[in-house]
Amino acid sequence: MDKFTILTGLASLFGFMIQVFDLFPKFGRARQIVFLLLVGVFVGSLLRAIDPSSVRFNFQFTGLSILIAILAIVIIGFLIVAAFSSDINKRNEFYTIAGIGFGAFMVVLFFGMLFTGMIWSPDLEKQKVSISELNTLAERALQNRDFERAIMHYRTIESRVSSDDARLKLVREKIRQMELQELK
Secondary structure, three states: OOHHHHHHHHHHHHHHHHHHOOOOHHHHHHHHHHHHHHHHHHHHHHHHHOOHHHOOOOOOOOHHHHHHHHHHHHHHHHHHHHHHOOOHHHHHHHHHHHHHHHHHHHHHHHHHHHHHOOOOOHHHHHOOOOHHHHHHHHHHHHHOOOHHHHHHHHHHHHHHOOOOOHHHHHHHHHHHHHHHHHHO
């Protein structure tokens, strides 16, 4: 990040604090405009800093991801409504609801990731390796006479190819041959 992005980020945080604690009540409307402008400049500079060619989305829609997205949208909605509320009591209520929502969000996120294994999974790591790379790894394991590892790589290939793929028959035959050779 460059200095401009850091500076606008800090200014946005400072503006948010001014908005939350209702400092300078005479300038309420102007304060909101300046705050939104600073947030927009900060988000814009962050997006400008991201290299589009390096961004790859490997996202799968699951019940957990949809629940997390809905909770995040609701929390952000309450924060926006609170930021634009002129009544101090309503604003505090909206911030309280957003805080409770954030707590619920963190609980759902923690337990959801814990039970679905999304924090780290060997299966996710295996899918980062292509089929041709798995084939190379299997061949290397065969050269080292490590049949167990070669079978593991071929089984991974077997699980990734579709049932009508021509390679499936070849992979199954290689697995059968290695299993027989391993018994010798």
